[in-house]
Amino acid sequence: MDARRRLVGYLNLTPRQSSESLSDWASFRVAHNLAEGDRDVKRDAVAYGVRFRTGTGTCVRDSYTTSSGARFIEIACLVRGARATSVIVGAAPPRAWTPTSPVLYRAISALIT
Numbered sequence: 001m002d003a004r005r006r007l008v009g010y011l012n013l014t015p016r017q018s019s020e021s022l023s024d025w026a027s028f029r030v031a032h033n034l035a036e037g038d039r040d041v042k043r044d045a046v047a048y049g050v051r052f053r054t055g056t057g058t059c060v061r062d063s064y065t066t067s068s069g070a071r072f073i074e075i076a077c078l079v080r081g082a083r084a085t086s087v088i089v090g091a092a093p094p095r096a097w098t099p100t101s102p103v104l105y106r107a108i109s110a111l112i113t
Contacts (some may be wrong), residue, residue: 037067055081074095081113
C-alpha cells in the first residue's frame with residue numbers, strides 16, 4: 001500500500017489447480033482471467049523455458065480490468081519444480097507497474113518449488 005492506502009502491488013503463490021501445462025499456460029491464464037469475470041484481458045508477452053531456482057516455467061504478462069473496475073498488469077508463471085508445480089502471480093495497477101514490477105520480478109525469480 002502507498003501513503004494514500006492505495007494498492008501498489010501484490011504477490012500470490014498457489015499450487016497448480018487444474019490441467020494447465022507449461023505449453024498452454026499463456027492461453028490458459030487469459031481464459032482463466034476471463035472466466036473469473038475480468039474484462040479487456042490482453043496478453044502482452046510470453047516467455048517459455050524460464051529458469052527458476054528449482055524448476056522451469058512459462059510466464060505470461062497480461063493486463064485486465066476486474067469486475068469491480070480495477071485495472072492491473074500482471075506477470076503470471078506456471079513453474080514445474082522437482083516436488084510440485086506452482087502458479088506465482090505478481091500484479092500492480094498500471095500507475096504503479098513501473099516502480100513496482102522490479103520487486104515483483106525479483107520475488108517471482110526467487111521461487112523454490
